[in-house]
Amino acid sequence: MTKSEMLRMYEQMLRIREFENQVFELYKQGLMPGLAHLYIGEEAVAVGACAALNENDYIVSTHRGHGHLIARGAETKPMMAEILGKKTGYCKGKGGSMHIVAYDKGILGANGIVGAGIPIATGAGYKSKLKGTKQVTLSFFGDAACNQGTFHESLNMAAVWKLPVVYIIENNLYGISVNINRVTAVEDLSVRAKGYGMPGVTIDGNNVLQVYETVRKAVTRARKDEGPTLIECKTYRWKGHHVGDPATEYRSRDEENEWKAKCPIKTFESYLLKNSIAEEDELEEIKNSIINEIQKAVQFAKESPYPEPEEAFEDLFA
């Protein structure tokens, strides 16, 4: 991996972090309708995974989707505008935080139903297989989605048909308030892969280089028509389930601090400096440009008009 590729990953993680920080601010200021599920703390998963893709590959995201979208190259201005319900948003204000689609980037949608994106991603894989396009689909979902029927059904079909799909579990330990250990008996969710006849692996989801390397291998395998892979990335959701959840009732501050000490961005920053891949002022410059970019995205979103009421009746049928 070249220096510029590594700096690009660093930049993307920062972009997600700053974007999410500003989404939280907008929520606290009462400028955001509804809610949003923040990706802070999990940046290495989306960034490492999407760095392993080609331009014409697909991703399918989740309700906690801002990170995947940014990592896949979605623009922050129309994303922020969508989150504020504006006409200039990716979905013209019809989707909101949970449903952003950026079809031109191969982003087949975030999804408000836990586990519902898994078969859709599998279908994109079916198309690639049928047409021989060599496109690979990344299917992102959380630990809780592994207990949905769609997980079982889709992984089974992908394995038996050798579909070019990489299934990425973001195990952030919680489905809303419930710790995964309280509802699932296995320690590593990747062991389930064996039951479907596909390789499964559990990795440190806060280590962007490890995520990249693991997903790259799985993507190469998928592209060679050797079938799907299940990758479990152990990570942590720093904020509550959504912006309005203080996460005080179901987990301890000690646990949160333990994970914050393993911040994926700080870890990667140390790696870059320690191995003399980048200088501090170089990284500082990237930080400043990101802060500036997200500020502009916020301003764009705030200044954009709301859709007209009659637009509610558009876009139902093609």
Place this chain on the structure above:
Amino acid sequence: MKEITYADAICEALDEEMAKDENVILLGEDVGIIGGNFKTSVGLRDKYGEWRVKDTPISENSFVGIGIGCAFTGLRPVVELMFADFLAISMDQVANQAAKLRYMSGGQVKVPLTIRMPIGGGRSSAAQHSQSLQAWVAHIPGLKVVLPSTAAEAKGLLKTAIADDNPVIFMEHKMEYNKKYLVPKEEYTIPFGQANIVHEGEDLTIAATSNLVIKSKEAAQELDKEGIKVEVIDLRTLVPLDKETIINSVKKTGRLLIVDEGYLNFGISGEIALSIMNDVFYYLDAPIMRLGTASVPLPFSPALEFSVIPDTKKIYGKVKEIVG
């Protein structure tokens, strides 16, 4: 014209569209090697290969979702649910995904997906294989809903469904599959949203769906003999609904009977009646009436089953009751 079964007509529509567009694929339980539980895709796997005619595992929710993923990325999948009752298993992908993805994306994407399924009682299939669940899907914005009557109707409407860029729920009546009908020899399609008057009359209008169109026509022919002239409308599609044809007919006849095999309670007939009320109220000579399936699970024994679903005799009786 040629005489073929309803199942063959479905198969011909699939075959013609698959030959025309290599993006058309079939997915579903037993659609491949045996050509479908109701023999509606016989020979297609041999002709188009196993990747275009795929036997799926019994995973209704996810193979509908796979259809959505295929439609999202450029294919035109036709997914078969072996029975409409299995909608209950796949409903998240149908109602929360297929129906909403285009709208939620602000019109960025298309979901050209056809989901076929048999509806209806009459075969002693009991409560989990006999339901007519058109109200479930017609209720959800974003789905088109088609209920063909005869084989010729099924073929022309299915070709339109496959070519449509939206999710279409295509409901076939299982009692029709083995019946023979006259079907045009040349290629044709039937547009959505255009109801079809299959029997003209001045005394009463019947608006019917699926094979109850055929039974309504039988009743109308019987009533002809008694001098009661019934107009029978084949609604063809519930979404879009051709209200204009119903309204114009009721303005002429002053009486309306709506006949549909779905459960009567909270079903489509109540909705149709009220949605045209503003336009027909002052033309009515009698209250709008309806026939449907009684609100019990479909019972197994023929002695019980036929007592709760509409048929020709019940339609005849209801018309007599309204005309007085």
